[in-house]
Amino acid sequence: MTLNADMVRSPYVVEFTALEEEVAALRRGVRTHLEGWGLRCFVDEAQLCVSELVANVISHVGVGTPTTLSVLMNGTFLRIEVRDPDSRALPTLVAAEVEAEGGRGMALVAAVTDRWGVSLLGDGKVTWCELATGLASQGEQDGGPRVIRTEAMRGLYGIVGEEQVGRRVGLVGALKGEEAAIHIITDLLHWLSAHGRDVDEVLDRAQVRFETEAHRTSWE
Known part of the structure; x- marks a missing residue:
């Protein structure tokens, strides 16, 4: 359908x-x-x-x-x-x-x-x-699968945006969204450390990849 x-x-x-x-x-x-x-x-x-x-x-x-x-x-x-x-x-x-x-x-x-x-x-x-x-x-069009995966991950953390019934709740305020990202990133870093990975190296690689993809998107 x-x-x-x-x-x-x-x-x-x-x-x-x-x-x-x-x-x-x-x-x-x-x-x-x-x-x-x-x-x-x-x-x-x-x-x-x-x-x-x-x-x-x-x-x-x-x-x-x-x-x-x-x-x-x-x-x-x-x-x-x-x-x-x-x-x-x-x-x-x-x-x-x-x-x-x-x-x-x-x-x-x-x-x-x-x-x-x-x-x-x-x-x-x-x-x-x-x-x-x-x-x-619209979020899917703007951010692709990454945006959808991030929304799903925020749901697992119980972070759902403006907590008012009757209002659209998918758009999280800047501060609440930042706090959500910190929780998620921190847990991922703990997981990497527990598996013997260099968290600083992973963060550097992620930053480089983000900047590369952001630059590519700005030219599309």
């Missing part, structure tokens, strides 16, 4: 009360918007994620909790966020018994998505997950 990369997909944001009877309406809204966005093939996975993330709020934060659902594009990824006011009740993966009725929520989310995480806010948290759509993005 060919997906339209040029379509404008404005964030879908819904404020609701965390009740079981709200889930069906949320699922319908997600279906309507994904079909309108040309992303019908992701409806089943997205609806499952919405159901499980809302169920997690109901079970671990409380029935009737004021909650916000956001569905938006984060670069080439379809991103689903559920925001609640409790920063203490953090979702975790649970190895539930085969016959258990509960405990599999985040495991299901992890199984059907490409990445997920929790962003702590001053007034609560956002539990999020992302599905790779295969769409081309």
Whole structure:
């Protein structure tokens, strides 16, 4: 299936009360918007994620909790966020018994998505997950595969940009992006050192390669 990369997909944001009877309406809204966005093939996975993330709020934060659902594009990824006011009740993966009725929520989310995480806010948290759509993005056009790999690596570190539901979160502020890069580079240097490599030599080679490719790109 060919997906339209040029379509404008404005964030879908819904404020609701965390009740079981709200889930069906949320699922319908997600279906309507994904079909309108040309992303019908992701409806089943997205609806499952919405159901499980809302169920997690109901079970671990409380029935009737004021909650916000956001569905938006984060670069080439379809991103689903559920925001609640409790920063203490953090979702975790649970190895539930085969016959258990509960405990599999985040495991299901992890199984059907490409990445997920929790962003702590001053007034609560956002539990999020992302599905790779295969769409081309502006970042992909500008930076090629390296930009996409970097975005994925930031996701592994739980660094996801401006932590506000309902706003596009793929573009990280300069300071936050710099901090992300430092974490990633530091871990890579530890790994190289543990394998007996000269980290200064590797950094020099990386700098030379970066400058060469940057110069080549500026002339294209």
